[in-house]
């Protein structure tokens with residue numbers, strides 16, 4: 242009688258074992274670290290109007306496979322009037338590039354300007370937030386840095402409460 246605990250499946254000819262696939266993935270990782278693009282220019286990227294806002298990803302693991310540091314999500318948010326409102330876990334660092342604005346973070350208003358660093362704290366249930374440009378018609382941009390393993394380890398979900406007024410999709 243076959244013992245389920247010792248079930249063994251022979252790989253088909255030419256088929257990799259899971260072990261081989263893992264070793265291959267480590268080689269791909271090495272390759273990406275040694276040969277991946279380490280300077281990413283805005284001209285390599287494009288903005289997308291999303292339900293949260295107008296966003297340009299420097300790093301995004303779904304979109305770009307040719308960079309080292311695949312575990313970071315790094316993006317610029319260009320706030321025309323205000324962003325959508327959503328909730329997710331904190332652990333984000335946001336650096337203000339230009340413009341004056343404020344964010345509503347769990348109903349508390351926090352104002353910011355060029356050179357400021359905005360932190361989204363890690364809290365039970367996550368942080369609800371929305372971003373506003375105080376000088377409509379003038380550029381207002383920040384860049385966010387999110388390290389995905391931390392995001393996973395604090396079990397972050399995403400819930401959209403309001404969509405950006407510029408979003409038509």
Ligand SMILES: [Fe+2]
Nearest residue numbers: 327328329370
């Ligand atoms: Fe957010």
